[in-house]
Amino acid sequence: MKQFAALYRELDAxxxxxxxxxxxxxxxxxxxxxxxxxxVYFLAGGKPRQLVPAKLLRLLAQEAAGLxxxxxxxxxxxxxxxxxxxxxxxxxxxxxxxxxxAEWIEAHLLPLRxxxxxxxxxxxxxxxxxxxxxxxxxxxxxxTGGFRxxxxxxxVTQALAAVGALDPKRVAxxxxxxxxxxxxxxxxxxxxxxxPESTGERDQKTSGQPYPFFLAHPFNLPLxxxxxxxxxxSQWIVEWKWDGIRAQLVKRAGQVWLWSRGEELVTDRFPxxxxxxxxxxxxxxxxxxxxxxxxxxxxxxxxxxxxxGRKTLGPKxxxxxxxxxxxxxxxxxxxxxxxxxxxxxxxxxxxxxxASVRHPSLIASPVLHGESWQDLARxxxxxxxxxxxxxxxxxxHAAYGVGRTKDVGTWWKWKIDPLSIDxxxxxxxxxxGRRASLYSDYTFAVWDGPPEAAERKLVPFAKAxxxxxxxxxxxxxxxxxxxxxxxxxxxxxxxxxxxFELGFEGIARSPRHKSGIAVRxxxxxxxxxxxxxxxxxxxxxLAALLPS
Amino acid sequence: MVTAPPTSSGDLVxxxxxxxxxxPGDFYIDPWRPVDRAVITHAHSDHxxxxxxxxxxxxxSEGTLRTRLGEITLQTLPYGESIVxxxxxxxxxxxxxxxxxxxxxxxxGGRVWVASGDYKTEPDGTCTPFEPVPCDTFITESTFGLPIxxxxxxxxxxxEINDWWRANAEQGRASVLLCYAFGKAQxxxxxxxxxxxPIVVHGAVEPLNAVYRAAGVALxxxxxxxxxxxxxxxxxxxxxxxxxxxxxxxxxxxxxxxxDAFASGWMQLRGTRxxxxxxxxxxxxxxxxxxxxxxxxxxxxxxxxxVTHGSVAVLVRWLTENGLEAQGFKTEYxxxxxxxxxxxx
Numbered sequence: 001m002k003q004f005a006a007l008y009r010e011l012d013a014x015x016x017x018x019x020x021x022x023x024x025x026x027x028x029x030x031x032x033x034x035x036x037x038x039x040v041y042f043l044a045g046g047k048p049r050q051l052v053p054a055k056l057l058r059l060l061a062q063e064a065a066g067l068x069x070x071x072x073x074x075x076x077x078x079x080x081x082x083x084x085x086x087x088x089x090x091x092x093x094x095x096x097x098x099x100x101x102a103e104w105i106e107a108h109l110l111p112l113r114x115x116x117x118x119x120x121x122x123x124x125x126x127x128x129x130x131x132x133x134x135x136x137x138x139x140x141x142x143x144t145g146g147f148r149x150x151x152x153x154x155x156v157t158q159a160l161a162a163v164g165a166l167d168p169k170r171v172a173x174x175x176x177x178x179x180x181x182x183x184x185x186x187x188x189x190x191x192x193x194x195x196p197e198s199t200g201e202r203d204q205k206t207s208g209q210p211y212p213f214f215l216a217h218p219f220n221l222p223l224x225x226x227x228x229x230x231x232x233x234s235q236w237i238v239e240w241k242w243d244g245i246r247a248q249l250v251k252r253a254g255q256v257w258l259w260s261r262g263e264e265l266v267t268d269r270f271p272x273x274x275x276x277x278x279x280x281x282x283x284x285x286x287x288x289x290x291x292x293x294x295x296x297x298x299x300x301x302x303x304x305x306x307x308x309g310r311k312t313l314g315p316k317x318x319x320x321x322x323x324x325x326x327x328x329x330x331x332x333x334x335x336x337x338x339x340x341x342x343x344x345x346x347x348x349x350x351x352x353x354x355a356s357v358r359h360p361s362l363i364a365s366p367v368l369h370g371e372s373w374q375d376l377a378r379x380x381x382x383x384x385x386x387x388x389x390x391x392x393x394x395x396x397h398a399a400y401g402v403g404r405t406k407d408v409g410t411w412w413k414w415k416i417d418p419l420s421i422d423x424x425x426x427x428x429x430x431x432x433g434r435r436a437s438l439y440s441d442y443t444f445a446v447w448d449g450p451p452e453a454a455e456r457k458l459v460p461f462a463k464a465x466x467x468x469x470x471x472x473x474x475x476x477x478x479x480x481x482x483x484x485x486x487x488x489x490x491x492x493x494x495x496x497x498x499x500f501e502l503g504f505e506g507i508a509r510s511p512r513h514k515s516g517i518a519v520r521x522x523x524x525x526x527x528x529x530x531x532x533x534x535x536x537x538x539x540x541x542l543a544a545l546l547p548s
Numbered sequence: 549m550v551t552a553p554p555t556s557s558g559d560l561v562x563x564x565x566x567x568x569x570x571x572p573g574d575f576y577i578d579p580w581r582p583v584d585r586a587v588i589t590h591a592h593s594d595h596x597x598x599x600x601x602x603x604x605x606x607x608x609s610e611g612t613l614r615t616r617l618g619e620i621t622l623q624t625l626p627y628g629e630s631i632v633x634x635x636x637x638x639x640x641x642x643x644x645x646x647x648x649x650x651x652x653x654x655x656x657g658g659r660v661w662v663a664s665g666d667y668k669t670e671p672d673g674t675c676t677p678f679e680p681v682p683c684d685t686f687i688t689e690s691t692f693g694l695p696i697x698x699x700x701x702x703x704x705x706x707x708e709i710n711d712w713w714r715a716n717a718e719q720g721r722a723s724v725l726l727c728y729a730f731g732k733a734q735x736x737x738x739x740x741x742x743x744x745x746p747i748v749v750h751g752a753v754e755p756l757n758a759v760y761r762a763a764g765v766a767l768x769x770x771x772x773x774x775x776x777x778x779x780x781x782x783x784x785x786x787x788x789x790x791x792x793x794x795x796x797x798x799x800x801x802x803x804x805x806x807x808d809a810f811a812s813g814w815m816q817l818r819g820t821r822x823x824x825x826x827x828x829x830x831x832x833x834x835x836x837x838x839x840x841x842x843x844x845x846x847x848x849x850x851x852x853x854x855v856t857h858g859s860v861a862v863l864v865r866w867l868t869e870n871g872l873e874a875q876g877f878k879t880e881y882x883x884x885x886x887x888x889x890x891x892x893x
Contacts, residue, residue: 012818012822013821013827013828014827015825065695067695068869070865071694071695071862071866074694074859074862075694075695075696078694078696078817079696079817079819080819081818081819084817084818085696088695088696088698088816089695089696430796481798487795487796490795490796490825492796
C-alpha cells in the first residue's frame with residue numbers, strides 16, 4: 001500500500017507524460033505481482049462497486065475528527081474532494097501495517113461491502129487507524145470510487161508493454177475485460193499481461209492484432225498542375241475525406257477488435273460497431289472511419305467528441321449519437337492478407353462484402369467520379385456543406401503501405417482551405433520541451449461587437465500553438481513579456497496588440513465555451529503585423545461560418 | 549460627569565479605517581494607512597507600511613524594516629521590556645513568525661490585551677519561538693483557520709525537501725524552490741542539508757539573508773548566479789531559492805531543465821498544488837496551523853478573542869461554540885502566502 005501510495009503521489013505531482021511513464025514502469029518492475037495486478041486494475045480505470053456509502057464515511061470522519069457538521073462542510077468546501085478532506089481531518093494513525101495493496105483490497109476493502117451496517121464503523125476505524133496520511137488519501141479514493149490520477153489506459157498499456165518487452169497492441173488486447181467492475185485480478189492475471197507472446201497469440205487466425213495503418217500525404221498543388229503531377233483522374237480512386245476517427249475493425253476466430261489509429265483498442269467504446277463486427281465472417285479486417293451518422297449524413301466531429309471520453313455509454317447516448325463505420329478498404333479477407341493487392345481490387349472485394357453483409361452500421365465510403373480534375377474540384381466545393389474535410393486520392397494500383405510511406409503506392413489528402421479569421425492574442429502560456437522557456441501557446445479572442453459598438457469586449461474563443469517559425473515565435477515572445485498585464489503561474493494576460501490569422505478545420509456551437517463557439521484544429525496561418533487590434537474579426541463573423 | 553466617548557467601550561483596541569487603534573494610548577498596531585504612531589508586529593509588507601510618523605518594533609526587525617522602508621523614525625524594544633505610552637504599558641513578545649516578529653501586549657487600567665500580528669507556534673530555529681502571553685483579550689490571525697491545515701513537523705518537512713533536492717542533483721538538474729524572500733527562504737536555508745550541493749539565491753533573497761546572519765542566525769553559505777565560479781555544472785546540482793514572482797521570468801532560463809517546487813501552507817491541498825503548476829509543493833508556513841491556533845488561543849487564557857485576516861467567520865463561530873466571546877475585526881492585512889504573483893516589469 002505504501003508503494004502504491006508513493007506511486008500515486010509521484011503521478012499526481014507531475015504533468016510530464018515521460019515522468020509518469022517512468023514512474024509507472026518503476027512501480028510495475030518493483031511491486032509484488034499481486035499488488036501490480038490491482039494497481040493496473042485501478043490505474044487503467046477499474047472501479048469496484050461502491051464499498052461504503054459516502055454519507056456514512058462523512059459521518060464517521062466528522063466524528064473521529066471531533067468536528068461539528070458545519071466545520072466539516074466548510075473544510076470539504078475548501079478542499080473540494082471528499083477523500084482528501086477526510087484524510088486531512090482524521091487524527092494521526094495509532095497503529096501500523098505492512099500489507100501490500102492486494103492484501104488491503106482483498107482482505108479489507110472488498111469485504112466491507114458484505115460487512116453488516118452495525119459492524120461497518122468499527123471496521124472502517126480499525127482500517128484507517130493503521131494507515132499513514134498519504135496512504136489514507138489513496139485508501140479513501142478507492143473506497144469512494146474517485147480514484148483518478150491523470151494516467152490514461154494507453155499510458156498503462158505502454159508501461160506494461162515496456163516491462164514485458166511486448167507490442168503495446170498485444171498488451172491492449174490482453175487488457176480487454178481486465179477492468180471489469182467485479183474483476184479480482186490476481187498475480188497470475190498480471191503475469192499473463194506481461195508474459196511473452198504465446199503461439200496462439202502469434203497465430204494470425206486467432207490474433208486480434210491490426211495492421212499498421214497506411215497514412216495519406218497532403219496535396220496542395222494548384223489545380224492546373226494536377227494533370228502533370230497525377231495524370232488523369234481515371235488513375236485514381238477518389239473519396240471524401242471524412243472527419244472522424246480512423247479505425248480498423250478486426251474479426252477473427254469469432255471475436256471483434258476495433259482499433260483506432262493511435263493503436264488504442266476502442267472496441268468497448270463503440271458497442272454498436274462491435275455488434276456489427278459479429279455479422280462479418282472470420283478473417284476479415286476493414287479500414288475506415290468511425291463517424292456519427294444521423295439522417296443519412298455525417299455529423300460534425302464535435303458530436304463524436306461527446307462520446308469519446310465517456311466512461312459509461314448509456315442507451316440514451318447510444319440512441320442519440322449513433323456511429324457507423326464508413327469503410328474504404330479491405331485489408332484481410334478469408335484470413336488472407338490483401339495489402340499487396342492493388343487498391344481497386346481491394347475496393348471491389350470490399351463492395352462485394354458490404355453488399356452481402358448489409359448492416360446499418362457499416363456503410364461504404366462512396367467512390368466519387370469526375371471527368372476531369374476541374375470537375376472534381378467543383379464537386380469538392382460541396383465538402384464544407386457536407387461536413388467533410390476534402391477528398392482522398394488513392395492510386396488505383398497502389399498496395400496498402402505501412403505508415404507514411406510512398407514506396408508501394410500513395411494516398412493523397414486534398415483538403416479544402418481552412419476557415420480563417422483574424423483574432424487577437426490575449427493570453428500566453430509557456431510551451432513544453434524545446435519551447436519550455438518561450439511563450440508559445442496562445443489564447444485568441446475576437447470582438448463581441450462591430451467596430452462602431454460603444455463598449456465592445458474581446459471574447460476568447462480558441463487556443464493555438466502551431467504555425468509560427470522559431471524566429472517569429474521569439475519576436476512574439478518578446479512582445480508578450482513587454483505587454484504582460486498579469487501572471488497566473490505559467491500563464492500571462494497581455495495587453496491586446498497582436499493580431500493573427502487563425503485557420504481551423506471545423507466550427508460548431510458549444511455551450512461549454514465562453515464564446516459559444518468551438519473550433520477544430522485551430523492554428524496560426526500568419527502574423528498580421530499589418531492589422532491593428534481594431535481590425536480583428538468579431539463573434540458575428542465567426543458565427544457566420546457556422547454550418548446552417 | 550460624562551466620560552469621554554472614545555474609550556467608552558472600554559476596549560483597548562478598536563478597528564478604525566486606518567488600522568487597529570488603541571484609544572487610551574493613541575497609537576495604531578500595523579496600520580495600513582499613514583498615522584502618527586505605529587507599533588509594528590513584523591516587517592512583512594502588509595503589516596509594515598511606509599508613511600507613519602513614528603515606528604515602534606522589535607530590535608531584530610530594525611534591519612528588515614530599514615531595508616524595506618528606507619528612512620523612518622524607528623524606536624526598538626527587546627522582547628519582554630516595556631515602555632509606557634499615554635498610560636498604556638506596551639511590551640513585545642515573540643510570535644515565532646519571522647525574525648523580529650512580535651505580539652504586542654497592552655496593559656491599561658488593570659486590563660491586558662495582546663495583538664498577535666502573525667504567528668507560528670512551532671519553533672523553526674530562525675527566530676525566537678512563540679510564547680503564550682496571558683491576557684484578557686487576544687487578537688488572533690486566522691490565515692489557516694480550518695482543521696484541514698495541520699503542518700508536518702520540521703523534521704518531516706526538511707527530510708522531504710532534502711530528498712527532492714538530492715534526487716534532482718543525482719539526475720543533474722537544478723532544484724528551484726519558490727518561497728517568500730523574507731522568512732521562508734531563511735527557514736529553508738537554516739533547515740536543509742547543505743552537504744547535498746551548492747545553494748544559489750535570487751537577488752531578492754540575499755539582502756534578507758544578510759539581516760538574518762547579522763542577527764546571529766546560522767545560515768549555510770549561499771551564492772548568486774552572477775558570482776564567479778557559478779557555472780552550468782554547479783547549477784545542475786544546486787538548490788535555488790527564488791521568490792514566487794521569479795516563476796516564468798527570463799532569470800529562470802539559465803537553470804535549463806530544472807525541477808520546481810513551491811513552499812507554502814496552501815500546498816497542503818492537492819488542488820492548490822496543481823494550480824501552482826510546479827513539480828512539487830512543500831507544506832511550509834510561517835503561520836499557525838489549526839492546532840497551533842487553538843493552542844495559542846487557549847494558552848493566553850483569554851475570555852475574549854478578536855479574529856483578523858483569514859477564516860474569520862469559521863474561527864469566530866468555532867470559538868463561540870467553545871464558550872469564548874469571539875468576534876471578527878476587519879483588517880487589510882493580506883497574507884504573504886496569498887499575494888498574487890507580481891506582474892513582470
